[in-house]
Amino acid sequence: MSQLSGIIPASESEGLRTDLAIIANWIKPDSKVLDLGCGDGALLAHLRDQRNVRGYGLEINAFNIETCVEEGINVIQADLNDGLKDYFADHSFDSVIMSQTLQATEQPDLLIEEILRVGAEGIVTFPNMAHWKARIQLGLKGVMPVTKNLPNQWFNTPNVHLCTLNDFELLCKNHGIHILQRTVVDHSHKQGSWLMKLFPNLLGEIAIYRFCRR
């Protein structure tokens, strides 16, 4: 999972990666949050310091865990593919976040169900496979897309369940999940121009969704 964290460098000016900054703005102050695949804990540290948010991060990578502990983050070493049943009861959190991790899990659909079992709301970000650069590589060149956000080759990528905005929204529809908010950012994590808002599935490189049970 966590091999993904750090793929996208933190924007130097703001400290927090833009997609994480967007997520942070969606989190209510004083709420209780679970961050699945929390990486180095940057988001949780930000939420704790700026919004008085309590919570835990789940992470599998030993080095990321060391960083989380250094930051004083409550981090639980766990494999998301084992689900959350081992640790968390129903309705334990206000929000459950999974940033840039969904596509690397074994059963994304079940994990999304788990997110809404333990949390009132879910927030998920993932790389959009229908971005025009990916479309060109697959459609014109006939090769599996390799982009800045998806830097691995087909044979060594941890991203085994890639999807598009349309795919994700169809999954939500079929699972009775209501999408509360959607935004896309481009490769530099800039939030969109009007064009990006008009054609998110073509121009958005990273999709960010906030959703709840319908």
Added chain:
Amino acid sequence: MPETIADDSVGIIETQIIHFSEALTLECGKTLNGYDIAYETYGQLNADASNAILICHALSGDQHAAGYNSMDDKKAGWWDSAIGPGKVIDTNQFFVVCINNLGGCKGSSGPNTINPETGKYWGPDFPIVTVKDWTLCQYRFMLSLNIDHWCAVVGGSLGGMQVLQWTIDYPDLIKHAIVIAAAPKLSAQNIAFNEVARQSIMSDPDFCEGHYLEKNTVPRRGLMLARMLGHITYLSDDAMRDKFGRELREGKLNFGFDVDFQVESYLRYQGHSFVDRFDANTYLLMTKTLDYFDPAGAYDDDLALALKQTDARFMVISFTSDWRFAPERSREIVRSLLQAEKQVSYIEIDASQGHDAFLIPIPHYMNVFASHMKIIAQELS
């Protein structure tokens, strides 16, 4: 013998003994009219007595956690790798205390000390003590040092169980709980191993129903067997394979029942050396203490409920190849802590050394542990 004392050693440390004259009623119902506690301290207590850390020892441990008692010591204290100036538990920052638990055999009142009421060795008549009795002793001991809380209580294995008990019994007197390679209670398999260890001691003809000291003897064979059995459960299959494989001590099979394989030689050595430093009655007693440990028992078997009151922040650490107290057992603790909405981090260290790993300075383990201790130190200032 240490030729020189390393810069990051606490150096030569003297074990001290403090007498408590206040009676102590134990969980078993018996009362001790006064008792001794042997202890060591490392580092300096700060002005507001806020930097004290209690180290809890495991089954065969004692108060000598770090440094040397004399220049003649062959080995440093049992957790010297973690305690010292600049080490993970930094004695430049913290005042570190380790006591020999009641019933132990290194200076605290226990089976190998004299019962003042009879003038004879306590032997098998020393009452069975529980982890809860120990935390009460440790609490009284803390007050005797004019300390009103621990900034951390730290322990591995049976030591980790004491940490857990501390957060339950004195929920607001402990700021940080570090629970390493522990379990919320023993499994039937754990108890079974303890029972075989006890039987091997008690069936030794020299055991004399526990009165061996009066008869000037020691159940050497029984205690040695108990320790050999224990050692098997401390190591993993992989660790044994790495350490010994099927290596032969003399390079050939001897077609007899004496030592052929290195692993046999190792176990015999461990058994022999243990007999010289440990008391058989204490071993019996400590294994019972382990078996009885079940802090959730008093809370409808709900560990989360037992832990509800504490303000302590937890770090729980387990080791992948530990099968004595496997990671799953630590996860039970973590699950309860999460349920009780406590602050907790859980780290599963990738280690091949089995249960013993908690005493080994494995880099990832030490890094995480040190980072956490730094956060604790920051809270002091």
